Amino acid sequence: MTEADRFAEPPPPSAEVLAGAARYARLFETLTPESLGDLDAAVTDDIHFVDPFNDVTGRAALRRVFQAMYRDLEAPRFTVTHRAFDGDVGFLRWTLTARVKALRADWHIVGMTELRFAPDGRVREHIDHWDAAGQLYERLPVLGWVPRLLRRKLGHG
Incomplete structure (x- = not known):
């Protein structure tokens, strides 16, 4: 791949990808805990899901991740603020x-999800990117001092 290829205009997303992304968002x-079954129609059988705590494959495993979220959190709510596409x-x-x-404790986490779509618009890969150290670990009462110390020691500025 040449330098020019790397910075060429990305291919537009298909109508299926746009519809799938809108449906997924x-x-x-x-x-809700009651609507977890709705994930089945939006993802492929072999969906690959990754976040700072999980790396699972399959619909049942994805549902278990979200069931655990509802067990551990009160009133979790996602708000999608931006979307971007490249093929x-x-x-x-x-x-x-x-x-x-x-x-x-109340939490507010900002993150980004990288989605890869099957040709029919269903999600086949969901990879979450967010700063677990800064947005979670540093706020923990007993353990928080470790990531705060590391950030100070390794930080520039």
């Missing part, structure tokens, strides 16, 4: 607000 913004790849920027039951 809407699903996440309205997700069969989509990116969703989002915020998650929730209350962590075990810590009795």
Whole structure:
């Protein structure tokens, strides 16, 4: 691949990818424990899901991840704020607000999801990118000092 190829205009997303991304974003913004079964129509059988805590494959495994989220968090809510596309790849920027039951603390996490789509518009890969150290670990009462110290020691500026 040449330098010019790397910076060429990306291919436009197909109508199926655009529809699939809209469906998936809407699903996440309205997700409840009762609607977890709706994920099945939006993802492939072999969906690959990755976040800072999980790396699972398959619909049942994806549902278990979200069941655990509802077990550990009160009133989690995703809000999709931005979308971008490059062919069969989509990116969703989002915020998650929730209350962590075990810590009795409110959380606000900003992240980005990288989605890869099957030709029919269903999601075949969902990879979450967010700063777990800065947005989660540093706020933990007992362990938070470790990532804060590392950030200070390794930071520039």
